[in-house]
Amino acid sequence: MDKYLTNTEKLINHIYWFYEDLETLPKKDHYGLSINYTDLKERKDDFLSELTNTVVSWVYNNSKSKDLFDKRFAETSDYGNAANFLTNQAYKKFRKGYPQGQFGELLLFNLIQHYYKAVPILRKQRITTSVGHERFGADAIHYKKQGDDNVFILGESKCYESKYSFNSAFETSLNSVVTTFDLLDKEIDLYLYDDFLEPELEDVVKTYKAGKLPDVKFELVCMVAYNETTKITGENEKNIKEAIKTIIKNRCKSFDQEKFKIINEALLTRINYIVFPIWELDILLDAFQSKVGS
Template identity: 25%
Template sequence: MKQLKIRAKNLIYKFDVSHTFVKTEKTAMTLNYEDGKYRQKELVRIIRETVVHFALTKEEIRKYKEDDDFGEMQRKAWERISKAHKNSKGDFGELLLFILLSIFFPSEKFVTKVRLRSSTKEQIKGFDCAHFSIEDGEVILWLGEAKFHNRFSNAISGAIDSIKEHCNIDYLRDEISILGSNIELNEEFQEYEKINNILNGGVTLDKIKIRIPVLLTYDCNVIPKHQDIEDALFIEEMTEEFISKYKNIDSQQLSLKPNIEVLFIIVPFESVSEIKEEIQKLEEAMR
């Protein structure tokens, strides 16, 4: 995973957007260009190599490595990806969210959610990821949402609806109960007791610190007009683009409990459909 993270850091960049309005936390990201092309195909290759870490537990990966069975490890990982149509499949967005959280944010997976689905024909129910971080000695649950769409309006409306539904007290109680019974962390992990206690009813829902990272993708017409992320005109136009999206997010009606915060992660592409098509081809070859 170390080399994978290095490659991803050379491809995906946080975009600095200075703004005076702060209603919700937001992070803007872009890919690099190479030979004048936005590096979407390289992102697909990174997604391909990330599937194992996304879909398998650490214990499963360890066992396959001990048996020197890397082919079966890849096959088993891809087997857990949903067989739904690429345009309605949530796993591709969840994979991208997993990559971003693993590289740019202080979080670590504690449950492999794709392992919990009863059938690969179904989408993952509930939040799209289950990570955690330890900040100032306190456990924060990262329960994410991924909206891998080609239209920003669809991504944001879908995200807001999901957040409202999933943050309902009864829904949240059931979700945490399921996650708690499937925790993958080794009991020798330094903060295991804290995390296990939170996930198994030792802390009331009103006191659990929850961070919801929300991935929003869309097709951006600024991207094909440029060839270099360091070009002044690209920076100017993308800054305007991201600010418009920030304002759109802040116009949404979202009221949450004080212990829940939302982090929006905005990633524009030249063509989301092309990315999905390339991943679909990989999936068909790897199963």
């Protein structure tokens, strides 16, 4: 299955991350992320460039991308023209006026592949913009074979640009991913017989729907990207990153533990967090919108 993973290395080079206990429930290691630093310099421009470089892979699988590129090249005999055509076709799939949601979903698409090594089953961006298909269910549905287990990873992204919104984003993401788990079978029914499924993974999904896929395991991923307002301190790269880690852990530790009580205990153990504070997120989203034209 690894051959179906898209390339994420260039993007991850511009992300600082750690995998530790974030002092919240469930009690286990989770991911804390931020845009990377080189000494005192935040690599925000390079991060955004590499993120938008993954747009085509988010919208189209490899075979569809190759088909579009080859047909355009056959018409023009111009590699640059064909490459720009493919990119512009992908940008047209973006919903106008929704940079927060699409930024978060694109980021989640890449992070699940990189950290969990799970391939995307559905290209949700194509579903979102297709006539007759409303937004429904998970922001990401990925799959991997892990030993004997057939693992489905359901992802939810919440991206809030307003200040002081961490708790709201965290709670909404938590509730959304539980709802996604509950409604998964109905969601798959909507797309199983359309062309939204990756052809290579269609048999896996059909076998699951038939109740014949053995050793199925579900993992849930909540990604919270939010506008952080705490001032970063530090006189060098190491100190800055330690300050970011402390900010993330303090945010998670302060989240109201009562909010977890409505979640089934066994299901709670399957939830994994990716917490991504971004300073001046509103400015970054404006730049993202300008790049993709959404």
